Amino acid sequence: MFSLQVFLTFCALIATVVAQNSPVVVCVAGQCLQGFSNATIGTVISGAPSSALLLPGQYTSTTNPQFLHDLLLSSNTSLSPSPGFESSSSSRNLPLNVALSPGLAIYSQSPYSGTAAFTSLPTTPLRNSSTPIQASSISISSNTWAAVTIAGSSRVIIWDGIPDVSQLPITGSFSLTDLQSAACSPPCSGSGVCSPSGTCTCPAGFTGSACEACAKGFFGSQCQPCPTGCTSCDEGISGSGRCLTPTAANPPSSCNCLNGQCATAGGGCTCNAGWTTADNGTQCAKCSPGFFLTSTGDCKACQLGCTACVDGTGVCQTCKAGFSQDGNDKTKCNPGKSSTNTGTVCPDGSFGDGTKCSACSPSCTTCTGPTSNDCVICAAGTYAFNGGCVAADGNGVCAGTKLIADNNKKECDACGAACTSCAIPNFTVASTVNELRCTGCLPGSFLHDGKCIASCPQGTFVDPKDNITCTACDSSCSTCVGSPTFCLSCSSTSSLASPDGTCVSTCPPNTFQNPTTRRCTSCHPDCQSCSGSSFDQCSSCPRERPVLVNGRCLPTCSKTEFFDGVRCQPCDSTCASCSAAGPDKCLSCSSSASQVVKGGRCVDAGCTNSTSVVSGLGVCLSSLVTVPPSGGELPVIPGLSNPTVIVRKAKLEWWQILLMVLGCVFIFVVVVVLWRRRMRKKRAHETNEFAKARKLDTGAGWRYRMVRFGERLFGHRPSQRVYPEDVERGVGVEMRSNNNPFTRGTA
Numbered sequence: 001m002f003s004l005q006v007f008l009t010f011c012a013l014i015a016t017v018v019a020q021n022s023p024v025v026v027c028v029a030g031q032c033l034q035g036f037s038n039a040t041i042g043t044v045i046s047g048a049p050s051s052a053l054l055l056p057g058q059y060t061s062t063t064n065p066q067f068l069h070d071l072l073l074s075s076n077t078s079l080s081p082s083p084g085f086e087s088s089s090s091s092r093n094l095p096l097n098v099a100l101s102p103g104l105a106i107y108s109q110s111p112y113s114g115t116a117a118f119t120s121l122p123t124t125p126l127r128n129s130s131t132p133i134q135a136s137s138i139s140i141s142s143n144t145w146a147a148v149t150i151a152g153s154s155r156v157i158i159w160d161g162i163p164d165v166s167q168l169p170i171t172g173s174f175s176l177t178d179l180q181s182a183a184c185s186p187p188c189s190g191s192g193v194c195s196p197s198g199t200c201t202c203p204a205g206f207t208g209s210a211c212e213a214c215a216k217g218f219f220g221s222q223c224q225p226c227p228t229g230c231t232s233c234d235e236g237i238s239g240s241g242r243c244l245t246p247t248a249a250n251p252p253s254s255c256n257c258l259n260g261q262c263a264t265a266g267g268g269c270t271c272n273a274g275w276t277t278a279d280n281g282t283q284c285a286k287c288s289p290g291f292f293l294t295s296t297g298d299c300k301a302c303q304l305g306c307t308a309c310v311d312g313t314g315v316c317q318t319c320k321a322g323f324s325q326d327g328n329d330k331t332k333c334n335p336g337k338s339s340t341n342t343g344t345v346c347p348d349g350s351f352g353d354g355t356k357c358s359a360c361s362p363s364c365t366t367c368t369g370p371t372s373n374d375c376v377i378c379a380a381g382t383y384a385f386n387g388g389c390v391a392a393d394g395n396g397v398c399a400g401t402k403l404i405a406d407n408n409k410k411e412c413d414a415c416g417a418a419c420t421s422c423a424i425p426n427f428t429v430a431s432t433v434n435e436l437r438c439t440g441c442l443p444g445s446f447l448h449d450g451k452c453i454a455s456c457p458q459g460t461f462v463d464p465k466d467n468i469t470c471t472a473c474d475s476s477c478s479t480c481v482g483s484p485t486f487c488l489s490c491s492s493t494s495s496l497a498s499p500d501g502t503c504v505s506t507c508p509p510n511t512f513q514n515p516t517t518r519r520c521t522s523c524h525p526d527c528q529s530c531s532g533s534s535f536d537q538c539s540s541c542p543r544e545r546p547v548l549v550n551g552r553c554l555p556t557c558s559k560t561e562f563f564d565g566v567r568c569q570p571c572d573s574t575c576a577s578c579s580a581a582g583p584d585k586c587l588s589c590s591s592s593a594s595q596v597v598k599g600g601r602c603v604d605a606g607c608t609n610s611t612s613v614v615s616g617l618g619v620c621l622s623s624l625v626t627v628p629p630s631g632g633e634l635p636v637i638p639g640l641s642n643p644t645v646i647v648r649k650a651k652l653e654w655w656q657i658l659l660m661v662l663g664c665v666f667i668f669v670v671v672v673v674l675w676r677r678r679m680r681k682k683r684a685h686e687t688n689e690f691a692k693a694r695k696l697d698t699g700a701g702w703r704y705r706m707v708r709f710g711e712r713l714f715g716h717r718p719s720q721r722v723y724p725e726d727v728e729r730g731v732g733v734e735m736r737s738n739n740n741p742f743t744r745g746t747a
Contacts, residue, residue: 022036023035023036023633023634023635024036024037024051024052024053024625025050025051025052025053025067025637025640026039026052026053026055026621026624026625027052027053027054027055027068028055028057028614028621029057029058029059029060029063030063030064031064031065031610031611031621032052032065032067032068032640032641033609033611033621033622033624033625033627034625034627034634034637034640035625035626035627035628035634036625036626036628037053037113037624037625037626038109038113038114039053039055039111039112039113039624039625040082040107040112040113040114040115040116041055041056041082041105041107041112041116041137041139041617042054042055042056042081042082042085042098043079043080043081043082043085043086043098044079044080044081044082045071045072045077045078045079045080046077046078046079046080047071047074047076047077047078048074048076049637049638050067050635050637052067052068052071054096054098055098055614055617055621055624056098056099056100056614056615056616056617057097057098057614057615058095058096058097058098059072059094059095059096059097059098060094060095060096061073061094061095062644063644064643064644065639065640065641065642065643065644066638066639066642066643066644066645067637067638067639067640067642068644069639069644070639072094072096073094081098082105082116083105083116083117083118084100084101084103084105084116084118084120084139084141085098085099085100085101086098086099086101099141099142100118100139100140100141100142101118101120101141102120102121102141102144102181102196103118103119103120103121103140103141103144103179104118104119104138104139104140104141104144104146104176104179105117105118105119105138105139105140106119106133106134106135106137106138106139107135107136107137107138107139108134108135108136109136109137110136110137110163110164110165110166111137111163111164111617111619111623111624112137112139112161112163112617112619112624113136113137114136119176119179121144121179121180121181121193121195121196122179122193123193123201124193124203125190125191125192125193125203126177126178126179127190127544128544129176129177129178130149130175130176130177131175131176131177132173132174132175132176133148133174133175133176134174135165135174136164136165136166137161137162137163137164137165138158138161138162138165139161139616139617140158140159140160140161141196142616143181143182143183143196144159144179144180144181144182144196145157145158145159145179145180145182145556145559146158146176146178146179147176147177147178147179147544147555147556148174148175148176148177149174149175149177150170150171150172150173150174151171151172151173152172152173152175154170154172154579155177155543155546155563156170156579156587157556157557157562157577158577158587159559159576159577159587159588160576160577160587160588160592160616160618161588161616161617161618161619162587162588162597162618163596163617163618163619163623164619167597167598167599167600168579168587168597168600169578169579169580169584169585169586169587169599169600170579170600177544178544178555180193180194180555181194181195181196181198182194182559183195183196183197183198184198184199184200184210185198186210186552187210187552187554187555188200188210188211189208189210189211189212189524189525189526189535190525190526190544190545190553190555191203191206191211191212191223191525192206192210192211192212193211203223204223205218205222205223205224205225206218206223210535212237212524212526212534212535213236213237214235214236214237214239216235217232217233217235218235219233219234219235219236219237219239219240219241220237220239220240220241221237221522221525223237224241226241226243227241227243229243229246229247229467230243230244230245230246230247231245231246231247231248232244232245234481234488236533237522237524237525237533238499238521238522238523238524238533240481240499240501242481242482242486243462243464243481243482244462244481245455245462246462246464246467248443248444249443250262250263250264250443251442251443251444252269252284252442252443252444253444255267255268255269255283256269256281256282256283257269257271257282257283257284257285258275258278258282258283258284258285259271259272259275259284259285259299259417259418259442260272260275260283260284260442261420261442261443262443269283269284271283271284271288272284272299272414272415272417272419272420272442273299273401273402273403273414273415274287274288274291274298274299274300274301274414275287275288275291275299275417276288276289287299287311289307289308290302290306290307290308291414292309292310292311292312292313292314293311293312294312294314295312296416296417297417298414298416298417299414299417300314300413300414301406301409301411301412301413301414302314302316302331303316303331303332303333303409304332304333304376304377304384304409304410304411305319305320305323305332305333305334305335305376306318306319306320306323306331306332306333307319307320309331313331314331315330315331316330316331316332316333319333320333322335322336322368323335323336324336335366335368335376338350338351338352338357338367338368338369339352340352340353340354340355340356340357341354341355342355344357348365348366349364349365349366350367351367351368351369351370351372351374352369353369353370358372359372360372360375361373361375362379363375363378363379363382363389364376364377364378364379364389365377365378365379365380373388374387375388375389377410378410380429381429383398383405383406383410383411383412384410384411384412385398385401385403385411385412390412392405392412392427393427394426394427395423395424395425395427396423396424396427396431396436397421397422397423398412402415402420402421402422403415404422404423404424404433404436405424405427406433407429407430407431407432408432408433413433415436415438416436416438416451416452417452418438418441418442418445418452418453419438419439419440419441419442419452420440420441420442421438421439421440422436422437422438422439422440423436423437423439424436424437425437436450437450437451438450438451438452440468441468445468446462446468446469446470447468447469447470448460448469448470449470453470456470457470458478458479459472459473459477459478459479460472460473461473461479461480461481461482461483461484464482471484472484473487474487475491476490476491476492476495476503477489477490477491477497477503478490478491480501482501483501485501486501487501487502487503488501488517488519489517489518489519490503490518491503493518495518496513496518496519496520497517497518497519497520498511498519498520499511499520499521499522504520507520508520509529510522510523510527510528510529510530511523512529512530512531512532512533514533521533523538524537524538526538526541526542526545526552526553527539527540527541527542527553528540528541528542528553535552535553536550536551536552537551538551538552538553541553546563546565547563547567547568548567549568557569559576559577560575560576560577562578562579562580562581562585564580564581569581571585571586572585572586573590574586574589574590574591574595574601574602575587575588575589575590575602576588576589576590576592579600583601583602584599584600584601585600586600586601586602588618589602589618590602592613592615592618593612593613593615594612594613595613596613596618596619596620597618605620606620607620607621607622607623608620608622608627609621609622609625609627
C-alpha cells in the first residue's frame with residue numbers, strides 16, 4: 001500500500017512538472033495572461049493560433065482582448081470543460097457562460113489545480129451522511145452552500161470558493177455532511193431538497209411547499225406508506241402507521257351492489273336473502289317480493305299468507321288466495337276454514353278432501369289442501385320455507401339455508417342487511433328473533449356485539465386476525481389500535497398515550513403533550529423538542545439543523561453570519577463568510593475584488609501583471625499563472641494584450657432616415673402626377689378624334705378663353721356648359737358622355 005501511494009505521488013509530481021513546462025494562456029472576461037499554470041478549473045477552448053483556459057465568467061463577442069475575441073468567434077474551436085462544468089461542444093452561441101454546475105468541485109492542489117472531482121447537488125436529502133474529502137482547493141456553484149465538519153467536531157458552512165484550504169482559520173480533516181442550494185425561501189424542511197430554480201423537491205410520500213408533511217396514506221418521519229391491506233392508518237408525519245381500517249376484499253360497492261357479495265370475476269353480485277335489484281339498476285338494493293324494508297334497514301319476510309306488504313310497517317297489501325286480512329292485525333292474513341263438498345267445516349289439523357275431511361301431514365299444524373302437505377302453519381320445530389316446512393338447528397338456522405327460524409311468524413326469515421350469516425344461540429321453540437346475532441358480515445362491515453356495522457365503536461379495534469371482529473381494548477386504554485394494549489388514548493385522566501402505545505404520566509423526549517387528544521405526539525423530524533407537531537413549532541434543534549428561527553430549525557445562518565452554538569452571530573465586517581467571530585476567522589472576503597484570505601484574515605491581494613481577483617474564486621489571476629521575467633520563453637501570440645477592435649457599420653442619423661423617406665415620397669408623387677398627366681392627354685386625344693369624326697366645330701372663340709381664364713383665376717367650379725372648344729379638347733364631351741355607350745370607359 002505504501003509503495004502504491006509513493007507511485008501515485010511520483011506520477012502527480014511528473015504531471016505537474018510537464019504542465020509547468022508548457023506555456024498556456026489563462027483568461028477571464030477582459031484579460032488573458034500567458035505563462036505556466038497547473039490550473040484545472042474552467043473550460044479549455046482549443047483553436048488557432050493558441051488554446052486558452054477560460055476561468056468562470058461570461059464571455060461575449062465584445063470581450064477583451066482581441067486574441068480571446070477572435071478565438072470565441074472562430075468556427076474551428078472546441079470546448080473541453082473540467083469536471084462540473086458544461087459538456088464540451090464544437091458549436092456555441094455567445095454569450096458563453098463558463099460556470100460550475102450546481103454542486104461542489106474539489107482540487108488536489110492549490111490554487112484550483114491538479115486532479116478535479118465534482119459532486120452535484122443531491123436529489124434526496126443527505127441524512128446522517130459524512131463523506132471525507134481530500135482537497136487543497138474547493139469551488140462551489142453560485143447560491144449554494146456546503147456543510148463540512150472539521151476533525152469530526154466543528155461544523156462550518158462554505159459559501160464561496162476556497163483557493164487554498166491551508167489558509168483557512170480552521171485545520172483538520174474535512175467531511176462533507178450536507179450540500180444544498182440556497183435559492184429556496186423559506187428553506188425546505190429536512191425532508192426536501194432545494195432545486196437551483198428555488199422550489200423544494202419532495203421525495204415520495206412527502207408534500208407541502210417545504211416538503212414538511214406526509215401525503216395522505218403515509219406516516220412517520222420518513223413518510224412511509226400505510227401497511228398493505230390497510231385503507232386508513234394512523235397517518236401523518238407524527239403518526240404510528242397502525243392500521244385503523246383494513247381494506248375489504250371485493251366490497252359490494254366494487255360491483256354496483258348494496259347488500260350482497262361480489263363475485264371474484266365477472267362483476268356479478270349474490271344478494272343476501274330478501275334483497276333484489278333496484279329500479280335504478282343497483283344490485284341488491286331493494287326488498288324482494290314477499291319482504292318489506294324495516295326501520296333498521298333490514299328486509300324481513302311478510303307474515304304467512306301475505307304476498308306483498310308495506311315498507312316500514314309490514315301491513316299486508318295482498319293476501320294469498322284463500323286468505324283474508326286479519327281485522328285486528330293488518331300485517332296478518334288468516335286462512336279460510338277448509339270444508340267438504342257438502343259444506344262440513346273441517347277441524348284444525350285436517351282439510352276438506354272431497355266429501356270428507358282428511359288429516360294434514362304430520363309436518364303441518366294446519367293445512368289447506370288439496371294435499372296433506374299444503375301447510376299453513378308448520379308443526380312444532382319446523383318452519384315455512386318455499387311452500388314446505390324445514391327444521392332448524394341448535395342455532396336456529398333453517399336447514400339448507402342461511403335464514404333464521406322465527407317462532408312467532410312460524411317461518412324462516414332473513415338475517416340483518418349486512419349479515420351474511422346469523423344465529424340464535426341455544427335455540428328453542430321459545431327463542432325470539434330479538435336474540436339473533438350476526439356471525440358473518442359483508443366485506444367492509446365489522447362485527448360488533450352481534451351486529452354488522454360500518455366501523456368499530458370507541459373502545460374497540462379491528463382484530464387483525466380476521467379484519468372483521470371489533471375487539472374490546474384493554475382497560476387501560478380509552479381507544480386502541482392493532483392490539484388491546486396499544487393505546488391511542490388512556491382511560492385514566494392522569495395518563496398520556498405515548499407514541500409506543502403505552503400510558504405514561506409524562507411525555508418522553510422528542511414528543512409533546514397534545515391537550516386535545518391527551519397523546520404524546522412525536523415532534524416533527526426537523527425538531528429535537530417542540531410545542532406542537534408542525535415544523536415551525538420547534539423548541540430546540542438537532543445538530544444537523546442547529547439554527548432556531550421563529551420556531552423553525554434551519555441548517556444554516558445567513559451567509560454573513562455564523563452559529564455560535566446558541567444563535568446566529570454576525571461575521572466581522574471584513575468577512576463575506578466566516579467560521580467564528582473576529583477578523584481572523586474569515587472564509588471569504590467582503591472586498592472580494594481586492595482582498596484574499598490569508599491565515600483566516602482578509603488582506604490585500606497584491607495581484608501582479610495588472611490582474612485582479614477572479615470573481616468567485618478568491619485568488620488573483622496572476623496567482624494562477626506564473627509569468628517568466630520579461631516574457632522570456634513564451635511564444636508570441638497576436639492580440640493577446642490588444643483591446644478588441646470591432647468593425648461596425650455606420651449608423652444612420654434620424655434626420656438622414658427622414659430625408660430618405662421624404663425623397664421616396666417625393667419620387668412617388670412625381671410618378672403619380674406624370675402618369676395622370678399622360679392619361680389626361682390620352683383621353684383628350686381620343687375625345688378630339690371623336691369630335692372630328694362627328695364634324696363638330698372646334699374653333700376656340702374669345703368667350704371660351706374668357707370663361708376658362710376666370711375659372712382658373714377665381715377658383716370657381718368649371719362651367720357645365722359645353723363650348724365647341726371643349727368639344728375639341730374633349731372636356732365637355734367627356735363629361736356629357738359618361739352614359740354614352742360609345743365613350744364609356746375612356747375616362
